Amino acid sequence: MKHHLTARQYSVLGLVALCAPLGDTCLSRGMTHLPAISLAHPASLVAAVFTPWIVVGIALLIGFFASYLTALSWADLTFVLPATAFGNVIVALLSKFWLREPISLERWAGIVLITVGVGFVAQGPALTEQPAAESVNAMREMEEERVP
């Protein structure tokens, strides 16, 4: 039996891919707009947590972790990690077309490689069929065949 994902499960993977880079970007933007924080004044680090960009960044990273855990409950780690690496491509494209940042030839090559890699893994099954689950499925099928 092959495990193929439902539209809802693809949307959870999409959330993992989007929330992590967007959350990191919000944290980076929030922290660079603050004056330099030294270890001698740790209270200023706590105050930074309540600034708008950091609040949005933390909310996005909580969303990332919740959807990442959900994805790991029905898909293999070796499926989830490459599939969600597509978020790097989304951020690179956003920076090109939204922020008008230049993208070098090397980065375009990176975008192409990640896209091809994600295409490769997305075509295969999302979950490894474990022997115990296989035997349970086989028993169920045998029982169904017995019932007229």
Next chain:
Amino acid sequence: MTVPSPADATGPWAAAAMIAAVVLFSTTGEVLTAAAMKSIGDLDQIRARSGMKGAIRAVVTCPLFFAGVSFLALAFFSLLFALNHLNLSLVAPASASLTLVTNAAAGKLFLHENVDRRRWAAAALVCVGVYLLAH
């Protein structure tokens, strides 16, 4: 007067050890978290059966989950330590892309996932892609 880059003051072996620590802690954390979520079962089904509270309870009462999160926290602090000594343009792509390959090997070894040629190829392509994108 030019300010020396942090990477200039750190030897190649020390840099490799710092990146290796990030990759090792990160891979251990990811594998333990994945094992925890597999032992809990499909969270969508748990939520449908016992609501959001039931799903949260299932996750926070799993010891493997806390072991995974502890290693992910160690990975985060070792990343901060590495960033204090090395350039971001070295640490970020190297640790992100190497972690993909070590996770593929650990997924096969410890989680017994079916890492076929398709998944190895995907891990290798994404690994090089992330390196090129972040470098």
